[in-house]
Amino acid sequence: MQQDLRVHSIESFGTHDGPGIRMVIFLQGCKFKCLYCHNPDTIPFDGGLFYKMEHLLRRAVSMKSYYGQEGGVTVSGGEPLIQSKQLLPLFKALKKEGIHTNVDTNGRVLNSNTKILLDEYADLVMLDIKHMNDEWHRKLTGVTNANTLKFAEYREQSGKPMWLRYVLVPGWSDQEEYLHELGQHFKDYKTIEKVELLPYHKLGVHKWKELGWEYKLADVPENTEEQIKKARNILSLYFDNVKVN
Amino acid sequence: MTQVNFSMEELSNKIDVRSFVLKNISPYEGDASFLQGPSERTQRLWELCKEAMKEERENNGVRAIDNKIVSRVAAFDAGYINKEDEVIVGLQTDMLLKRAMKPYGGYNVVKKAMSEHGVEIDPLVDNAFSQYVKTHNDGVFDAYTAEIRKFRSLGFLTGLPDNYARGRIIGDYRRLALYGADRLIEAKKADLENITGPMTDATIRLREEVAEQIRALGDIIKLGNKYGLELNRAAENAREAVQWTYMAYLSAVQDQDGAAMSLGSVSSFLDIYIEKDLTEGKITEAEAQEYIDQFVMKLRMVRHLRMEAYEQIFAGDPTWVTESIGGMLADGRTKVTKTSFRVLQTLYNLGPSPEPNITILWSDKLPRGFKEFCSQVSIDTSSIQYENDDLMRQNRNSDDYGIACCVSFQELGKHIQFFGARTNLAKTLLLAINAGHCELSGKKMVDGIPVYEEEYLDYDKVVEYFKIAMKEVARVYNESMNIIHYMHDKYYYEKAQMALIDTNPYINIAYGIAGLSIVADSLSAIKFAKVKPVRNDIGLAVDFKIEGDFPKYGNDDDRVDFIARDVVEHFNQELDKLPVYKDAQPSLSVLTITSNVVYGKKTGATPDGREAGIPFAPGANPMHGRDTHGALASLNSVAKISYKDSQDGVSNTFSIVPKSLGATDEDRVNNLVATLDGYFGRGAHHLNVNVLNREMLMDAMEHPEEYPQLTIRVSGYAVNFTRLSREQQQEVLSRSFHDRM
Ligand code: SF4
Numbered sequence: 003m004q005q006d007l008r009v010h011s012i013e014s015f016g017t018h019d020g021p022g023i024r025m026v027i028f029l030q031g032c033k034f035k036c037l038y039c040h041n042p043d044t045i046p047f048d049g050g051l052f053y054k055m056e057h058l059l060r061r062a063v064s065m066k067s068y069y070g071q072e073g074g075v076t077v078s079g080g081e082p083l084i085q086s087k088q089l090l091p092l093f094k095a096l097k098k099e100g101i102h103t104n105v106d107t108n109g110r111v112l113n114s115n116t117k118i119l120l121d122e123y124a125d126l127v128m129l130d131i132k133h134m135n136d137e138w139h140r141k142l143t144g145v146t147n148a149n150t151l152k153f154a155e156y157r158e159q160s161g162k163p164m165w166l167r168y169v170l171v172p173g174w175s176d177q178e179e180y181l182h183e184l185g186q187h188f189k190d191y192k193t194i195e196k197v198e199l200l201p202y203h204k205l206g207v208h209k210w211k212e213l214g215w216e217y218k219l220a221d222v223p224e225n226t227e228e229q230i231k232k233a234r235n236i237l238s239l240y241f242d243n244v245k246v247n
Numbered sequence: 248m249t250q251v252n253f254s255m256e257e258l259s260n261k262i263d264v265r266s267f268v269l270k271n272i273s274p275y276e277g278d279a280s281f282l283q284g285p286s287e288r289t290q291r292l293w294e295l296c297k298e299a300m301k302e303e304r305e306n307n308g309v310r311a312i313d314n315k316i317v318s319r320v321a322a323f324d325a326g327y328i329n330k331e332d333e334v335i336v337g338l339q340t341d342m343l344l345k346r347a348m349k350p351y352g353g354y355n356v357v358k359k360a361m362s363e364h365g366v367e368i369d370p371l372v373d374n375a376f377s378q379y380v381k382t383h384n385d386g387v388f389d390a391y392t393a394e395i396r397k398f399r400s401l402g403f404l405t406g407l408p409d410n411y412a413r414g415r416i417i418g419d420y421r422r423l424a425l426y427g428a429d430r431l432i433e434a435k436k437a438d439l440e441n442i443t444g445p446m447t448d449a450t451i452r453l454r455e456e457v458a459e460q461i462r463a464l465g466d467i468i469k470l471g472n473k474y475g476l477e478l479n480r481a482a483e484n485a486r487e488a489v490q491w492t493y494m495a496y497l498s499a500v501q502d503q504d505g506a507a508m509s510l511g512s513v514s515s516f517l518d519i520y521i522e523k524d525l526t527e528g529k530i531t532e533a534e535a536q537e538y539i540d541q542f543v544m545k546l547r548m549v550r551h552l553r554m555e556a557y558e559q560i561f562a563g564d565p566t567w568v569t570e571s572i573g574g575m576l577a578d579g580r581t582k583v584t585k586t587s588f589r590v591l592q593t594l595y596n597l598g599p600s601p602e603p604n605i606t607i608l609w610s611d612k613l614p615r616g617f618k619e620f621c622s623q624v625s626i627d628t629s630s631i632q633y634e635n636d637d638l639m640r641q642n643r644n645s646d647d648y649g650i651a652c653c654v655s656f657q658e659l660g661k662h663i664q665f666f667g668a669r670t671n672l673a674k675t676l677l678l679a680i681n682a683g684h685c686e687l688s689g690k691k692m693v694d695g696i697p698v699y700e701e702e703y704l705d706y707d708k709v710v711e712y713f714k715i716a717m718k719e720v721a722r723v724y725n726e727s728m729n730i731i732h733y734m735h736d737k738y739y740y741e742k743a744q745m746a747l748i749d750t751n752p753y754i755n756i757a758y759g760i761a762g763l764s765i766v767a768d769s770l771s772a773i774k775f776a777k778v779k780p781v782r783n784d785i786g787l788a789v790d791f792k793i794e795g796d797f798p799k800y801g802n803d804d805d806r807v808d809f810i811a812r813d814v815v816e817h818f819n820q821e822l823d824k825l826p827v828y829k830d831a832q833p834s835l836s837v838l839t840i841t842s843n844v845v846y847g848k849k850t851g852a853t854p855d856g857r858e859a860g861i862p863f864a865p866g867a868n869p870m871h872g873r874d875t876h877g878a879l880a881s882l883n884s885v886a887k888i889s890y891k892d893s894q895d896g897v898s899n900t901f902s903i904v905p906k907s908l909g910a911t912d913e914d915r916v917n918n919l920v921a922t923l924d925g926y927f928g929r930g931a932h933h934l935n936v937n938v939l940n941r942e943m944l945m946d947a948m949e950h951p952e953e954y955p956q957l958t959i960r961v962s963g964y965a966v967n968f969t970r971l972s973r974e975q976q977q978e979v980l981s982r983s984f985h986d987r988m
Contacts, residue, residue, distance in 0.1 A: 013877065014876060014877035014878070014879045014880055015877050015878040015879050015907065017907060017908055017909040017910070017914060017915075017918050018909070018910050022917065022918065022921055023879075023918050023921045023922065023925070064803060064883065065879050065883075065925075067924070067925040067926075067928040067929050068879055068921055068922055068924075068925030068926075069921070069925070070917075070920070070921035070924055070925070072917065072921070073918075073921060245910070245911055246910070246911075247910040247911075
């Protein structure tokens with residue numbers, strides 16, 4: 003069991019989690035508890051199913067013909083890097099197969115295994131920035147953003163590609179000043195290839211209810227086109243490649 | 248770059264379009280940015296066409312029928328949409344969307360169609376065809392055995408071309424443009440002279456056929472005269488090349504009303520003339536596009552007279568004017584030209600449409616710009632389909648071919664096909680469980696299958712009995728096909744098309760199967776779960792109780808996918824053993840058109856848990872809702888069916904909601920390209936691509952008037968969604984739309 007990965011679910015035709023067509027492995031467990039999390043069922047550490055690395059590898063390889071130049075495998079979650087140790091052999095094997103690897107992370111974990119993974123096996127990191135202001139970050143996620151920012155610094159020093167992802171929650175994370183702050187903070191990073199703005203949606207609300215958890219953003223509306231455009235324009239002042247996902 | 252040799256000297260020895268294309272083609276590696284919108288003339292014409300189509304819809308699907316003239320090449324006076332605006336002229340009859348009688352396939356069918364639309368047949372015609380003229384249909388039923396009739400009426404064989412024209416044959420319509428009719432007549436006369444004794448059946452028949460072809464070429468010249476076109480000579484410029492090619496096709500659809508009358512692969516041939524005129528400054532890009540737009544507009548206006556029952560097997564009034572574009576040449580260059588793009592552009596200039604049935608010959612090596620444009624067109628229109636050019640070019644040894652009907656390879660001017668609809672493989676499986684009796688009627692169909700006594704079905708035993716059933720069904724199927732094609736040649740020979748094909752072509756007989764996914768899942772259930780037949784008082788299995796789970800076709804699981812693969816291989820081998828009329832070579836398709844609904848109706852409950860009467864999945868698709876492991880797993884399963892066992896084609900229809908393809912337009916385009924590369928990279932043969940939301944289709948069912956051009960790919964062809972019956976629409980909606988998984 004030690005080597006197996008605790009998996010929430012697998013999507014074989016992922017087209018929204020990194021470049022190209024990807025197999026997306028959603029791992030179970032996260033130490034954040036973002037108020038808007040649309041996969042709250044991936045948060046608890048006791049859920050999910052154990053999968054052998056070999057099984058995941060076999061499935062990834064069977065989809066290889068569809069990856070083309072860009073696609074590959076993304077691990078997401080939950081927070082995948084909590085299982086860095088178990089991810090290492092999988093990523094090693096994927097690299098051996100010539101498959102592009104990507105980690106979608108909140109950047110909280112940066113231990114020695116994570117560092118090896120980042121330095122040697124993760125072709126791309128999609129770092130989720132929840133908020134630039136620490137107080138707001140705590141309100142939104144329950145924890146500080148310091149780790150995430152440190153994580154970003156580490157990846158930047160490695161010189162390997164990174165995307166930033168940012169969920170735009172009306173009234174919570176779309177304040178102009180903090181969007182500017184985000185831009186200011188990261189504008190000189192050389193490794194950022196793309197910034198993805200993720201509109202806020204409520205598709206996961208029912209899952210909160212199923213878990214018996216209160217959904218605190220119940221009154222927050224989804225973004226208007228106008229809000230998305232505005233945020234995009236602000237970020238475009240700092241980054242060349244801002245996309246709405 | 249362009250070295251068109253319009254003097255015929257170099258070409259005069261042999262009719263050889265391919266060499267001309269090879270020598271003069273200008274492969275295009277760029278993107279779609281050069282394309283132009285429709286001209287004002289084109290727009291005006293298209294408005295008239297749309298009005299006419301509206302009238303057609305409002306008038307029970309038919310605008311008008313001519314009740315006097317029996318159609319043949321040049322039987323009608325010239326017809327126009329609006330003469331001043333037409334740069335490419337020619338209609339099937341003397342009026343737009345007026346249908347014509349072509350009773351040689353079967354007079355009863357024509358009579359029925361006429362009466363369904365309240366049109367009375369001219370007494371002279373009626374008298375002739377009731378009293379004196381024998382048709383293909385009459386001939387077939389003279390020769391059919393009692394056994395064939397039984398297989399046909401109980402639904403083991405369905406949709407056989409025994410009361411309608413077989414179609415499938417593609418004339419090499421380019422020949423008229425490249426050589427002109429005079430030169431083609433000369434060549435055919437020379438051929439005729441060389442067909443000499445001993446006068447066996449085959450030789451006599453061939454002499455008669457070539458004589459018919461020569462006469463048809465004469466008629467083609469007459470058709471040209473009606474429109475003021477000198478079709479006796481070769482085309483001399485781009486407009487003429489398009490016009491001549493169209494006239495050749497028009498002759499075919501005046502002479503015949505075959506189920507599928509495909510165009511072949513004309514775009515890159517026409518491109519040679521267009522490129523020359525463009526280079527010499529004789530025409531502009533806008534004019535080039537205008538020729539193509541108007542050509543395609545005319546192809547969209549082709550109609551045949553059909554009776555209502557025909558809709559069950561071929562829904563939506565299809566004509567299968569299949570035009571294949573793209574692909575690679577054997578020498579490594581691409582066949583993509585600017586005119587490949589121009590043909591696709593018609594889907595924007597005139598809006599989406601099921602016809603012509605645009606088929607992309609996909610190769611890994613196609614230029615990126617073309618791949619992306621195709622992908623964009625699919626996303627925007629859901630009107631086109633894809634076939635694996637690498638697979639066909641290499642397996643069939645030709646780089647000059649078209650797709651006949653839905654999915655079938657045909658080398659242009661060198662091959663033809665004998666179309667054979669399909670047999671119901673699910674019913675065939677039930678014969679194995681019911682001691683050779685039809686599961687619904689109880690009639691004895693096949694000898695030699697013992698009564699199955701055990702409580703649970705045993706895999707090995709069922710397979711053993713199934714093999715006996717397949718052998719017998721194959722035999723009856725083959726016998727019916729031989730009769731059908733013998734009679735079709737005799738009573739409704741395709742002289743106008745055959746005039747544009749080599750005198751002694753290679754022939755494929757095109758068998759087909761329906762119900763593959765049901766057979767695979769049924770055998771998988773029997774093998775991996777426990778299946779108990781529930782028998783009625785006369786011992787027929789009317790239901791099946793399944794205990795436990797079993798792998799289902801469509802989830803990339805070899806345990807069941809290989810069952811599907813092996814069944815196809817086995818049935819193909821059985822067919823391979825049987826003698827065929829005119830020494831045609833057997834080939835097999837896994838394709839249903841829209842007959843999967845009627846096949847379902849005629850089939851009792853199956854061991855996979857499917858209830859009696861439920862529609863089959865189309866083509867080689869997994870059963871609805873059973874492919875639960877995502878879009879790619881579903882594709883991977885179908886890709887395992889081997890093309891060498893099913894050279895007539897393996898049809899797969901793939902529907903996906905736009906959002907699932909990616910977040911941005913660019914992502915969607917790239918991801919569809921990657922999907923196609925991935926699918927065909929695994930040796931898969933065909934893919935229909937729909938990029939649609941289910942909600943939109945549901946809305947279109949309620950408000951058809953708001954979706955006059957909504958096009959959807961079904962099984963090897965596209966239809967106007969609103970022209971499907973409610974039942975068929977529902978079946979489309981029940982299919983798997985791949986969403987995020
Ligand atoms: S970090 Fe991601 S998985 Fe964790 S709670 Fe936040 S949104 Fe959910």
